[in-house]
Amino acid sequence: MPDFDRVQAGDPVELTGRVLSLRDASAARLAAAIRNGEPLPVPLAGQIVYAVGPSPAQPGQVIGSAGPTTTARMARFLPALFSAGVTAVIGKGELHGEDAAAFVRQGAIYLAAIGGLGALLAKRITAAAVVGYEDLGPEALYALDLQAFPVVVIIDRQGRNFHEEARAQWRR
Amino acid sequence: VAVPVRDLNVAVLRDAVARLLVESNYNIPPDILDALRGAIAREQSPLGRQTLEQLVRNYEIAAVERLPVCQDSGLAVVMLETGQDVHWIGGVLQEAIYSGIREGTSAGYLRWSVTGDPTRRLRMRGDESPAVIHADIVPGDAVRLTVASKGFGAENMSALRMFAPADGESAIGELVVETVDRAGANACPPIIVGVGAGGTFEAAALLAKKAVLRPLTIRHPRAELRDLEAALLERVNALGIGPQGLGGIVTALAVNIEVFPTHIAGMPVAVNLGCHSMRRATIEL
Numbered sequence: 001m002p003d004f005d006r007v008q009a010g011d012p013v014e015l016t017g018r019v020l021s022l023r024d025a026s027a028a029r030l031a032a033a034i035r036n037g038e039p040l041p042v043p044l045a046g047q048i049v050y051a052v053g054p055s056p057a058q059p060g061q062v063i064g065s066a067g068p069t070t071t072a073r074m075a076r077f078l079p080a081l082f083s084a085g086v087t088a089v090i091g092k093g094e095l096h097g098e099d100a101a102a103f104v105r106q107g108a109i110y111l112a113a114i115g116g117l118g119a120l121l122a123k124r125i126t127a128a129a130v131v132g133y134e135d136l137g138p139e140a141l142y143a144l145d146l147q148a149f150p151v152v153v154i155i156d157r158q159g160r161n162f163h164e165e166a167r168a169q170w171r172r
Numbered sequence: 173v174a175v176p177v178r179d180l181n182v183a184v185l186r187d188a189v190a191r192l193l194v195e196s197n198y199n200i201p202p203d204i205l206d207a208l209r210g211a212i213a214r215e216q217s218p219l220g221r222q223t224l225e226q227l228v229r230n231y232e233i234a235a236v237e238r239l240p241v242c243q244d245s246g247l248a249v250v251m252l253e254t255g256q257d258v259h260w261i262g263g264v265l266q267e268a269i270y271s272g273i274r275e276g277t278s279a280g281y282l283r284w285s286v287t288g289d290p291t292r293r294l295r296m297r298g299d300e301s302p303a304v305i306h307a308d309i310v311p312g313d314a315v316r317l318t319v320a321s322k323g324f325g326a327e328n329m330s331a332l333r334m335f336a337p338a339d340g341e342s343a344i345g346e347l348v349v350e351t352v353d354r355a356g357a358n359a360c361p362p363i364i365v366g367v368g369a370g371g372t373f374e375a376a377a378l379l380a381k382k383a384v385l386r387p388l389t390i391r392h393p394r395a396e397l398r399d400l401e402a403a404l405l406e407r408v409n410a411l412g413i414g415p416q417g418l419g420g421i422v423t424a425l426a427v428n429i430e431v432f433p434t435h436i437a438g439m440p441v442a443v444n445l446g447c448h449s450m451r452r453a454t455i456e457l
Contacts, residue, residue: 055243055283065243093358115360116449118242119234166419171412
């Protein structure tokens with residue numbers, strides 16, 4: 001994984017290592033468990049979470065299509081996840097205002113993968129296993145091993161927001 | 173004069189729905205792929221251009237290896253234009269369509285993305301997989317079937333507003349620009365902007381859906397609406413959002429407008445956004 005202290009908004013980086021999948025239903029359940037002091041299915045300290053609900057693997061595949069989903073829908077649960085130790089979020093789409101400020105306060109990094117790149121990104125996942133909330137189907141918690149998984153840094157530790165900067169730069 | 177009725181078995185429809193669902197999820201329509209390839213040459217932002225190249229690469233991989241282009245295989249929208257001389261036999265039409273969606277989702281290894289209960293209170297099996305069905309009765313004895321998979325990244329960013337008649341044509345531009353600006357990267361740009369103007373509240377939304385599903389190569393037959401489509405495309409591409417919100421001049425591939433008569437007291441405008449993976453397929457039965 002890149003050094004999150006050094007990456008800057010707008011940097012394209014490749015991720016190699018293990019991340020945890022996250023989706024609307026699993027994020028809600030994790031946040032509730034953290035709030036209620038209940039045991040978590042997996043430790044979140046130092047975790048990178050990836051907003052994804054993969055399609056089913058075909059025979060011989062590690063995983064089906066596995067591109068990012070919209071992060072903003074889960075933003076309300078992220079402060080709880082940060083308090084439990086999550087250090088970075090991979091997803092797609094924009095975060096502004098309080099949603100973005102929560103990252104900066106916690107020193108968390110926001111990384112955007114390309115939405116609608118599911119077939120290609122599936123090839124950058126070398127292992128996938130359900131590690132919690134199996135009843136949630138595609139929204140279950142998966143441990144995913146990434147190999148040179150392409151993302152762009154959106155919110156860095158200095159609090160820059162690349163979506164906002166890029167828009168300002170290219171607006172005519 | 174008695175017109176002969178054409179009997180058509182719903183099993184034919186079921187099988188066609190299943191096949192179109194799978195094929196449209198593996199193969200992006202050629203007009204969209206062409207537009208993306210054309211956008212690579214036009215895009216000035218380096219990150220934007222790289223993103224477009226990756227998208228084209230994704231669609232090539234999906235087609236060759238027969239994979240869903242996106243994990244969000246969407247909520248199926250089935251449009252059925254049925255000739256008034258067609259008589260459906262062999263089962264219940266709606267159940268045949270639902271069965272086709274179920275079969276296609278399973279056989280194509282598509283994600284079960286639909287909850288049977290939007291309140292999330294009922295415990296669902298997960299394969300209820302209804303489709304949103306729009307049926308029109310048309311002259312003749314042919315059936316024209318469109319199956320679209322509507323991903324919700326873009327669907328969530330859509331909008332409808334009831335303007336005043338005095339707002340006129342400028343109401344269309346106002347809602348289009350505001351909606352695309354607010355959607356930003358969330359709608360998975362480069363997007364397709366479907367606009368419905370006129371009718372009633374729900375008619376405007378359906379017009380917008382039909383507009384977003386219209387092939388990019390077809391422009392509106394009315395010259396002034398064709399000009400408006402081009403002008404609005406230029407305005408949304410000036411927003412700077414670019415491919416995936418990484419900055420650039422290709423935010424949308426097309427603005428498609430459909431209109432319908434409306435009340436003298438009203439001006440409903442709906443804007444339905446489609447991501448670059450606008451999966452759709454049409455056949456005649």
